[in-house]
Amino acid sequence: MVIGLILAIVVGITLGLVGSGGTILTVPILVYLMGVNPILATTYSLFAIGITSFVGAVKGYREKEVDVKKVFAFGLPSLVMVFITRTFILPLVPDVIHIGPWEFEQEVLLMIIFAFVMLASAISMIKGANNDTTIIPERVNTPLSLVIGQGVFVGMVTGVVGAGGGFLIIPALINFFRMPIKRAVSTSLAIIAINSFFGVLGDLEKFAEFDWLMILTYTFLTVLGLFIGFAVSRKMDGKSLKKLFAYLILIIGAYILFREVFVEGNI
DSSP: OHHHHHHHHHHHHHHHHHSOOHHHHHHHIIIIISOOOHHHHHHHHHHHHHHHHHHHHHHHHHTTOOOHHHHHHHHHHHHHHHHHIIIIIGGGSOSEEEETTEEEEHHHHHHHHHHHHHHHHHHHHHHHTTSOOSSOOOOOOOOHHHHHHHHHHHHHHHHHHOOOOHHHHHHHHHHTSOOOHHHHHHHHHHHHHHHHHHHHHTTGGGGGGOOHHHHHHHHHHHHHHHHHHHHHHTTSOHHHHHHHHHHHHHHHHHHHHHIIIIISOOO
């Protein structure tokens, strides 16, 4: 429990540094270090990171680093998909899922999917880590259909695995909207906050199961880490930060997959 709360500060630092990584790190921390059920952990994660991201987004907005138009263009289809996924799709998923000769409990399959999402995200970030995002390039016109498609995909991932989607939002903002990293971080935090809050709205019935002391303490520590991350980001190179974070995600994703498949023997 204590280690998990200490790592909450690290989670906040990653949000402040690179605008992502909050929920994708929080779920494993809650499940493996704090003994939270994986299904409930996704709701805890959305709650804690939603509040933390909102605090960061307000700070970014006051510094005029949040691109409000992109928040709506990218975020609206994303948040709609989050709400649909959490409210209507996930409740239809059976507790035990059969895939060919294998049988998975819903909780186990959730963690395996989560691991694959982490690995894919890490590989994508490692490949793009050498892109120079400190210079604002020429404006590009991104097709609306592509923007909506990106938003829907992020919303679906957010809804299924309880991740705010920053590890997908940041590459999209940089690659498709050509944003510099600082502006992308602030805009990402705004979108994560909206996605997370709508995800929580789809899980309101789980509030009765909340350990409020634990989750509020965790949230407070992530907010503390957020401001530490903001302070550190002013002194560190953006490329190094992205690459370091990508390898961290890669290691954690590989660990989750190894644990669920080989240690727990779920396949």
